[in-house]
Amino acid sequence: MSVLYFSLLLVMAVLAFALARGRASSGARAAAFHSRPNYHGLLAASLVAIPMLVVFVIGAILTKMIAESQALTALDPALLTDPLRRGAALREIVEVANGRFRGNPSITLQAAGDTWAYVQRVARFSIYGLGLAAGIGGLMFALRSITPDLKARNRFEWLVTVLLMICAGIAVLTTIGIVFSVVFETVRFFQKVPPMDFLTGTQWSPQTAIRADQGGSSGAFGVVPLLTGTLLISGIAMLVAGPIGLFAAIYMAEYATPRFRSTAKPVLEILAGIPTVVLGFFAALTVAPLIRGAGEYFGLSVASESALAAGLVMGMMIIPFVSSLSDDVITAVPQSLRDGSLALGGTKSETIRRVILPAALPGIVSAFMLAISRAVGETMIVVMAAGLAANLTFNPLDAVTTFTVQIKTILVGDQEFDTAKTLAAFALGFVLFFFTLTLNVIALAIIRKYREQYD
Amino acid sequence: MQNLALETVAPVVESVPVPKITAKDVNVHYGEKHAIKDVSVDIPAKGVMSFIGPSGCGKSTFLRCINRMNDTIPICRVTGDLRIDGRDIYEPGLDPVLLRARVGMVFQKPNPFPKSIYENVAYGPRLHGLASNKVEMDELVEWALRRAGLFEEVKDRLKDSGTSLSGGQQQRLCIARAISVRPEVILMDEPCSALDPIATAKIEELIDELRANFTIVIVTHSMQQAARVSQRTAFFHLGKVIEEGVTDQIFMNPRHELTRNYITGRFG
Incomplete structure (x- = not known):
């Protein structure tokens, strides 16, 4: 599904580029334009691609949330309090919905799987519809706003700056995320072993006894x-x-x-x-x-x-x-x-x-x-x-x-x-x-x- | 105009009463390129001689022959006879390192070491063991900085980095560094080309003072500068010395047409 969506996105963006570029370079007024035709094209392509991308990302997140909560209502609420069992139940539901469940699912599980599949179907159509609407809206807006005074170059370069900033942000956030994941587990470790023992101990043998009567570990x-x-x-x-x-x-x-x-x-x-x-x-x-x-x-x-x-x-x-x-x-x-x-x-x-x-x-x-x-x-x-x-x-x-x-x-x-x-x-x-x-x-x-x- | 038959013109060279440096038929090749062609010139002791000429005429190349800095360029080959005080500086037994202690050099762009002002000046004396203790070194550094007209400006911040000075001060620091090893000759390769007019005026004043004790050879693009600071001038063109003589005479009454054209600004 996502391959098709992104192909559509690409086609729309290329179309927007070509149309906007053509409009900005046609006629005797071409010389009066503030920005070169290519920048108008790039700006229009961005105005199409960005809304479509946003629709897809938000749509995917919402789909997952709604599908899970709807499907799980069919199951025993007592299951849902334990995160491990909740995860296992979800995996089963997805398997049922995709027809990959081995054995015969119970009636409740089958119902949950059907619900999940239904939500997915509805969501897919919505995302296509909304995405296409957003893309066409972006295209119309872009084409309408092309005037000689439009500072397409400056706008597009601003968009590029934002993109660069996001990439830099991802690198920084990844580092912070890794540090935090290590820190949280470290804190859990220090609840079991005192930090001073850890930092100053001269013995390292991490084997712990599994049973109380075991020796040597x-x-x-x-x-x-x-x-x-x-x-x-x-x-x-x-x-x-x-x-x-x-x-x-x-x-x-x-x-x-x-x-x-x-x-x-x-x-x-x-x-x-x-x-x-x-x-x-x-x-x-x-x-x-x-x-x-x-x-x-x-x-x-x-x-x-x-x-x-x-x-x-x-x-x-x-x-x-x-x-x-x-x-x-x-x-x-x-x-x-x-x-x-x-x-x-x-x-x-x-x-x-x-x-x-x-x-x-x-x-x-x-x-x-x-x-x-x-x-x-x-x-x-x-x-x-x-x-x-x-x-x-x-x-x-x-x-x-x-x-x-x-x-x-x-x-x-x-x-x-x-x-x-x-x-x-x-x-x-x-x-x-x-x-x-x-x-x-x-x-x-x-x-x-x-x-x-x-x- | 530029295609005057150079081969037919013998260089106009006058003899110098007490030459410090004598060059006879010096040729320099950079790989295939013949950069200096049969240059013969006498450089008088205790005075300033300037080399002028259009860009790429070989004046800097010839200057770098005098302290054998061209040795550091592998494809460069120097032939001919080049003597300081009558001794051939290209003879096999001569150590270019010792030669360079006698023939100092100041470069086009100020190039102080990334060390303190004091250490910049003390660098040469330390290499050659010219001061046996801290007191002597302090005196030597102060002497060199005074001679370079820089001491009063930097005496309170000798520990600051040499690169923190202004361009003109950096160039005077480089002059102090060059005279700290008490050379006999100082070569200056366009020493003011990176400086503003005020800093240039200070350097020119300094050159005028230094000529009492040192033999100075200066390459310059500014004809006014050559006229102001030097007593003798040699005009280089396409790797040859076209005319050489007393500065006033070269500028007032050049004997060669190329020289006249260059000085009156018709080319170069």
Whole structure:
């Protein structure tokens, strides 16, 4: 039904465009028009499309509300108090109405299904009728209002501004919505587990006892081992990616010949395109055994899954983020600053260290922050290479685990969404979100402080 | 008019009593392009020499040969004989970095570093270790800022960013930065082209003071400026020096027709 409606909408809009454009460009008066014919056409098309769209959206919402309330009156009112059973009943009604119900529906259910189907039919005709009326009304209005004085260009551009604003609004609202959904579940979690236990506890074992007589699954929700694990792995990753990425960027931007740069840069960026799950098994199957072997050679005991393996490979993963962004900001430093330093008798490396890097610092900092955010949020590599054991340790040769891995572990499989274990995932998500948010705020503050001096 | 047979005209060059810089048959190629053709010119010590000529005539390119800034452009090739105090500055053993400490440069657009005013001036001395302690550095910075006529305006805000100054102040800061390493020669590449008339007047005044201690070579698009600040002038056209001599004589009584046309504003 909606495909047909939108085809109709499109045809009407194109028709409006053609008619309005023709009217605004015909005759000797064409030169006297304030706006070009195309703008009259676009404005008329918008005046047709927008009312039709509004009719469709409001119609769809109303249809759903009316159909549900009408259909449910046929059923037992006691059902409707429980939201879960209400939802199940609605699904059955829709199945009956569409003839997809398996088995024989009861009489009341059949009646409800018929009601639902009837409302849908009526609503469909109404929407078509009203939509067509709105479209034709819009078209008539648009054509009548075409005069040389009509500021069609300004009006249409206002409409475009509104459209852009709506898109920006959607992006912002989505973010806010995600934050709230996490916050609500986190609050529910904190009703079961005290926040102080969560934030300062040093034990993480989210298995809770299902029966009272079960032992060994006490359900400890201390986030500290996860925090240290995350910091340890991200720290190792940044120790790898920070220097390598930055130095690679300096070489690319300042020393490499254009030919080398034009091949090496895309290759480096391919590294950013490798799926992390591939890097994950590279870490687990190649790097981790190597580290274990090397550790045994030196007489160290290395867990088969170690923070070091995950950190090293994660560092490889984020090298392109550091190098590519740093390369861009270093290249963006004006040539005049390089000339200024060289003309004072500075060597190339003095110029880079004392002028170019300080000038590029804000951009380099933001590159680092982006890389850290990536590292903190990375899951697959850690799952495969660092294990699931929540050890409170700073030894890079031990197995550790991170926020993201625990969230994934908790939510994999069938879950009941009201146990402390499942809700803990949301609390972890919230802490993780807060963590990366703080990083971003710090990065922005640094950028703002130093950019003032630069521009 | 522009198609005068350049090949048949020998450049009109006068000898200079005490040349600081001597160029003989200098040629510059940018890849395929022959930008400077057989330029020979003598630049006197302790004075101001200006290079004038229409856009793209090679005067800035030639200026950048004197401190080997053209080295930073890979496709640029310089041949010929270019000497400062009799020493060939393109000889293989010479380090261009050390040369540039002796031959400072001021650019067309003010290019202060994104550092404080103090650090901008202290940058060169730090590179070359010209001050052994904080007190000496303070004195050196103050001296350079005074010579550039900027100290009184900025003495209370030496910690402010150099980029916070006005355009004219920025350019004087760049001059202070250039003289802070006590060079022998200062090259100026259209130093006033981005400045308003008042700031320009200040820079010109400053150039007039500096010539007592430095050899100054200035490229300019303004013939009035060349007439006001320089004692000698060379006229460039299509990569060649057409005429060279005492400024007053070039402007009052040019010997070459191209020079006369340019000065009277008939082309360029």
